Amino acid sequence: MLIGELADRAGTSPRTLRYYEEHGLIRPRRDANGYRQYDDAELRVVHEIRTLLADGFGVDDIKPFVACLRAGNSAGHVCPESAVVLRRRLAEVDDLLGRLTDVRERLQDQLKEIRCQMTP
Numbered sequence: 001m002l003i004g005e006l007a008d009r010a011g012t013s014p015r016t017l018r019y020y021e022e023h024g025l026i027r028p029r030r031d032a033n034g035y036r037q038y039d040d041a042e043l044r045v046v047h048e049i050r051t052l053l054a055d056g057f058g059v060d061d062i063k064p065f066v067a068c069l070r071a072g073n074s075a076g077h078v079c080p081e082s083a084v085v086l087r088r089r090l091a092e093v094d095d096l097l098g099r100l101t102d103v104r105e106r107l108q109d110q111l112k113e114i115r116c117q118m119t120p
Contacts, residue, residue: 003028006038010046017046023059025049025066045069048076056093061085 003014010017020026021036026045028036045066052062064085065076076082 001038001043003036003038006043006046009043010050012046012050020046020049025059025062041069052076055089057085057089061089 001009003017007014007017017026021028026038026042026049028038028042031037048065048069049062052065053059064079064081068076068079068082071079073079077086
């Protein structure tokens with residue numbers, strides 16, 4: 001399929017696909033006329049990329065997941081290299097949750113203080 005068809009089927013734009021290609025995440029074949037040609041496996045890779053980006057992963061973090069898919073695995077997260085990235089991202093999320101919990105508690109305390117001042 002051509003880049004426009006892949007973009008339509010993946011719910012993205014040709015520009016985004018070219019960006020993925022620049023970063024080595026997708027690999028089109030080239031026709032004699034230079035047009036990019038993609039097979040169905042690339043559609044699966046693009047879906048994986050978009051899911052990981054939506055979950056907050058960076059482009060470099062995504063590479064092990066793509067390599068895992070290209071190695072013939074049923075999912076991009078089942079390889080050891082992907083597990084390293086998953087552990088690191090989970091630690092980042094846990095840290096963010098801790099900081100957000102602290103902020104939430106401070107806000108609740110401040111609101112409680114305001115309510116106490118307003119009540120005679």
